[in-house]
Each structure stands twice: as C-alpha cells, then as structure tokens.
Amino acid sequence: MYSGRSESLVKPVLDDFEKASGITVEVRYGDTAAMAAQLQEEGGRTPADVFLAQDAGTLGAVAGQDLFATLPDEVLDKVAPAYQDEDGQWVGVTGRSRTMVYNADQVAEGDLPESVFELTEPEWKGKVGIAPTNGSFQAFITAMRVEHGDERTQDFLNGLKANDAQIRQGNAPIVADVDRGSLATGLVNHYYVYELAKEKGTTVDALKAKNHFFPNGDIGALVNVSGVGIVEGAGDDPDARAFVDHLLGRQAQTHFAQETYEYPLAAGVAGASGLPKLSSLNTPDIDLNDLDDLRTTVEMIRESGLA
Incomplete structure (x- = not known):
C-alpha cells in the first residue's frame, strides 16, 4: 500500500x-x-x-x-x-469541513458572514488568519476556482492580501491564536478546535474558539x-x-x-x-475529482503576495 x-x-x-x-x-x-x-x-x-x-x-x-x-x-x-x-x-x-473559526468574545454570532467572500470587506481587515502554504487551504482555493472561476478566485486572494490577512504556517496556530484572542477569526478545517480542546484537557464548549460553518452551500463550507x-x-x-x-x-x-x-x-x-452531523452541513455541490490542479492554485496564491 x-x-x-x-x-x-x-x-x-x-x-x-x-x-x-x-x-x-x-x-x-x-x-x-x-x-x-x-x-x-x-x-x-x-x-x-x-x-x-x-x-x-x-x-x-x-x-x-x-x-x-x-x-x-x-x-x-x-x-x-x-x-x-x-x-x-x-x-x-x-x-473534513472547511470552517471559519472565530473568537466568541470578539465576534458576535449575528455578525458572522454568510459567505467566505465577505472576508475581503473592510470590517474584517486584519482579523482573518490563513495558512496559504497549507494543503487544506490550497484545496479550498482550488475548489473556489472550480466553482467560481480563476478570475473571481484571484480577486478573492488579492482581496485577502489587501485586507491584511494574517499569515500562519498551519491550521493549528490559527486556532490557538483565535482561542487566546490574538486573532479574531481564521479559515481552517473543522477538527482543529477539537484537537485544541484535547490538548488543553477541556471541552470544545469551554474554548473561546468556535467553528462557524458557512451556510447556503458556500464554497467556504467545502x-x-x-x-x-x-x-x-x-x-x-x-x-x-x-x-x-x-x-x-x-x-x-x-x-x-x-x-x-x-x-x-x-x-x-x-x-x-x-x-455536528455531516448531513446537517450545507456544503457546496462539487466534483472532488476536480481538485487536482494544485499547481495553478499555488501560482495564484503567490501572485497575490500571500505566500
């Protein structure tokens, strides 16, 4: 094997x-x-x-x-x-679902975005952590290309850069920083809050870091x-x-x-x-086979200046 x-x-x-x-x-x-x-x-x-x-x-x-x-x-x-x-x-x-992890003391539930594309707007400036060299982020961006095309995806990446997205080397550092309050939000996989709770010997409910699953089949919920x-x-x-x-x-x-x-x-x-049950998530309808063109995705991330 x-x-x-x-x-x-x-x-x-x-x-x-x-x-x-x-x-x-x-x-x-x-x-x-x-x-x-x-x-x-x-x-x-x-x-x-x-x-x-x-x-x-x-x-x-x-x-x-x-x-x-x-x-x-x-x-x-x-x-x-x-x-x-x-x-x-x-x-x-x-x-594994993509989520937006957020600090519950800094972001009210009513202020959570319905689409990942909203994170390039002024109210999120300097507040969003990403890991652009991480495979899961790159797969998510590849899915965005499949669903919305390269032009809109490049605009999103450029928008994150212009909006002072906070760069980390992986998902775990993003979740840890969100939990301690040095980051307000981040784009990660769903399970990192569970890993952090296990590491800290506590429950997910006791963490400041919470998962937000994007609704309406948004590509952010891949x-x-x-x-x-x-x-x-x-x-x-x-x-x-x-x-x-x-x-x-x-x-x-x-x-x-x-x-x-x-x-x-x-x-x-x-x-x-x-x-939450997988069946309860409102995920995008996408052929996962189409997530094979990572090379172009990496080039687009570099072009944006995020990596």
Whole structure:
C-alpha cells in the first residue's frame, strides 16, 4: 500500500486488519502528492495494490490517468455519492469541513458572514488568519476556482492580501491564536478546535474558539475527503478488497473519528461527540475529482503576495 496519511494514524488500523485477517500489509508512507506522482510515473509497473490518500485532488489525478480499478457496488454503497468518484475509481474514507473559526468574545454570532467572500470587506481587515502554504487551504482555493472561476478566485486572494490577512504556517496556530484572542477569526478545517480542546484537557464548549460553518452551500463550507482506491491490476485481488472493506468498517471508521475528529464517511458510524452531523452541513455541490490542479492554485496564491 502507498499511504499519503501518517504512520501514527494508519498503523493501528493496519495492525487491527492484519490481526483479524492474517494478511500482511507492506506500506510505503509519504506525502500524498508525492505518492500520487510516483504511482503515475510507475504506471502498470507499480508494486502498489492500494493507494490511501490524504485528499480528493490526488485521488482525482490518479483516477484521471486510469490507474485505479473500478470498485464494486458493495463498497461504493457504503458511502454517499458526493464523497466518491462518480465512476467508482475511489471512495472516501473520512471527511473534513472547511470552517471559519472565530473568537466568541470578539465576534458576535449575528455578525458572522454568510459567505467566505465577505472576508475581503473592510470590517474584517486584519482579523482573518490563513495558512496559504497549507494543503487544506490550497484545496479550498482550488475548489473556489472550480466553482467560481480563476478570475473571481484571484480577486478573492488579492482581496485577502489587501485586507491584511494574517499569515500562519498551519491550521493549528490559527486556532490557538483565535482561542487566546490574538486573532479574531481564521479559515481552517473543522477538527482543529477539537484537537485544541484535547490538548488543553477541556471541552470544545469551554474554548473561546468556535467553528462557524458557512451556510447556503458556500464554497467556504467545502468538505474534502481522505480516500482509497485499488490500483489497476489489483482489482481482483481479494486482499486489497478486504483492506478497503476494513477501512470502511466500524472499527477503522471509529478509530479515525476518535483520533482525528474527522467525519467517518461509512454509513451508520457516528462522528466524535459534539460534532455536528455531516448531513446537517450545507456544503457546496462539487466534483472532488476536480481538485487536482494544485499547481495553478499555488501560482495564484503567490501572485497575490500571500505566500
């Protein structure tokens, strides 16, 4: 297996699978984009049977090269169609929503924006934290390009720069700064407030940092996924199929939910305590396969001066 997710997260799932099935899994860990590039370079010569990816864009890139086998309906039926490839080349394992984290002492609920595009307006000047070199921010900007076009997206990036967006190196520093009050708001993934609460030994409700999920299908409420595909040539391999089944089984899904606070995507598995149900979020209708053009996104971010 090629894994674009970390060993610390994946190894307990592998150990459970090996113990239950008697099947040994050899894993190569690395950056998701690097793993995808390696698969594309190797083509039919790849030793990989399964690719576990951090995000949908890299899965879409691999699927676009016809390097995945079609998954059986019994696998695809476990996950909502919005979180899988429409041709059955890959399926989502966990989901993560983009949110606007805000300090409840500094921003009243009634003042929260309905669209992420409002954050370029004067009232938010110097108040919005972003992590422009972070993969999740770049995937979000790629989704904006898909939904609204490059021109409007470049205007948004330029607007953030002109509005004195506060730059951080990742999502966690943004949430920490919002919680302590040195930042009013930030654009992050939903689970970072849960990680901060765990780190501080408290509850999410006790934090000053709160998640705001953008309504009305706004692109600011994008849900991206980690996912898995079986590599072409291993489509009939029962061991590969068994591992994918395990990833979507209750044990693995519960592990991911409890360890990462991401949304389990298999039907019937509950998310972490206190997390709003995925079905309650008003997310944009977008083909996650289309999030594969990160190179242009990075160029646009650089052009704006944000990175």
